[in-house]
Amino acid sequence: MTIDYEIFDLGTYKFQCGLAVPDCKLAYKTFGTLNAAKDNVIVYPTWYSGQHYDNEWLIGAGMALDPEKYFIIIPNMFGNGLSSSPSNTPEPYNADRFPDVTPYDNVMAQHRLITEKFGIEKIRMVTGWSMGALQTFHWGALFPDMVERIAPFCGSAKCSRHNYVFLEGVKAALRADSAWENGRYTTKPEKGLRAVGRVYAGWGLSQTFYREELDLKTLGYASLEDFLIGFWEGFFLPKDANNLLTMAWTWQHGDISDNELYNGDYKAALGAIKAKAYVMPGQTDLYFPVEDSQNEVANMPNADYVPVPSIWGHFAGGPGTNPEDVKFIDEKLTELLAS
Numbered sequence: 001m002t003i004d005y006e007i008f009d010l011g012t013y014k015f016q017c018g019l020a021v022p023d024c025k026l027a028y029k030t031f032g033t034l035n036a037a038k039d040n041v042i043v044y045p046t047w048y049s050g051q052h053y054d055n056e057w058l059i060g061a062g063m064a065l066d067p068e069k070y071f072i073i074i075p076n077m078f079g080n081g082l083s084s085s086p087s088n089t090p091e092p093y094n095a096d097r098f099p100d101v102t103p104y105d106n107v108m109a110q111h112r113l114i115t116e117k118f119g120i121e122k123i124r125m126v127t128g129w130s131m132g133a134l135q136t137f138h139w140g141a142l143f144p145d146m147v148e149r150i151a152p153f154c155g156s157a158k159c160s161r162h163n164y165v166f167l168e169g170v171k172a173a174l175r176a177d178s179a180w181e182n183g184r185y186t187t188k189p190e191k192g193l194r195a196v197g198r199v200y201a202g203w204g205l206s207q208t209f210y211r212e213e214l215d216l217k218t219l220g221y222a223s224l225e226d227f228l229i230g231f232w233e234g235f236f237l238p239k240d241a242n243n244l245l246t247m248a249w250t251w252q253h254g255d256i257s258d259n260e261l262y263n264g265d266y267k268a269a270l271g272a273i274k275a276k277a278y279v280m281p282g283q284t285d286l287y288f289p290v291e292d293s294q295n296e297v298a299n300m301p302n303a304d305y306v307p308v309p310s311i312w313g314h315f316a317g318g319p320g321t322n323p324e325d326v327k328f329i330d331e332k333l334t335e336l337l338a339s
Contacts, residue, residue, distance in 0.1 A: 032067035057320025064333035079246035086242035096183025154317030206284035
């Protein structure tokens with residue numbers, strides 16, 4: 001496969017958990033050209049298990065994220081298989097010995113890329129879906145004077161207790177496979193990966209999606225079982241189990257106040273976000289219910305609550321699955337960028 005991304009060398013990178021990984025890497029892809037003033041920058045982080053390829057559905061000529069107008073940077077999360085991950089890090093920090101990574105670790109590494117590699121001082125907008133939204137909130141709270149706009153969609157500033165419990169099911173499914181071998185597997189834990197797909201299937205889409213049989217009528221699967229195998233098991237089977245576990249830990253420990261800047265004061269962290277914000281929950285998202293977004297907006301000084309009117313649950317936010325949702329999100333990003 002042609003490598004269509006670049007690597008930023010972080011050197012020995014110290015993670016919040018207290019481990020320092022030598023020769024740490026941040027993979028990223030850019031679209032468009034950085035202008036002379038360096039003020040046309042959009043940062044668009046990746047999501048759980050996703051890589052930069054999986055973000056490209058929201059970029060294009062005539063869209064809000066138009067490479068003719070903006071310099072768009074997609075940094076890949078630690079643990080996603082392209083940036084430093086359990087699957088690609090040399091011993092002794094490989095596999096189950098890879099650090100517990102926080103969203104803070106990701107965003108601080110991304111900040112180094114953006115400032116050291118490109119010399120950027122202002123970011124026009126940060127946006128992202130799901131864990132990309134989590135990182136978006138972190139950008140707003142950690143660098144309030146740098147980030148002018150944020151648009152987190154179908155995600156939250158802090159992992160809720162209910163969301164944490166869902167992810168325990170994902171982790172347990174992977175670890176229950178005897179092939180997992182406490183993270184030291186030599187053959188792919190296929191049963192565990194298939195099980196994760198089925199755990200996700202009940203959460204990723206809404207009750208209304210299933211009631212209206214959109215898996216059959218819109219996505220064209222032959223039956224519900226066909227959808228569970230073809231869509232959900234197929235989604236997770238190509239992925240590395242340790243990578244998934246690393247990113248699940250990151251997700252569970254998402255909290256914009258878990259750092260020396262805010263010392264756990266979540267409301268203070270939300271209140272510190274100066275960026276003009278569109279907080280866009282999916283109306284039927286089971287991971288990130290609209291009440292969580294309303295609570296965030298109530299504690300942010302410059303935020304609008306903009307729910308995505310969709311029955312596609314969490315997948316209203318991506319990865320480009322429903323054209324009507326893509327259109328809605330794109331229009332709102334255009335609106336925010338023009339503000």
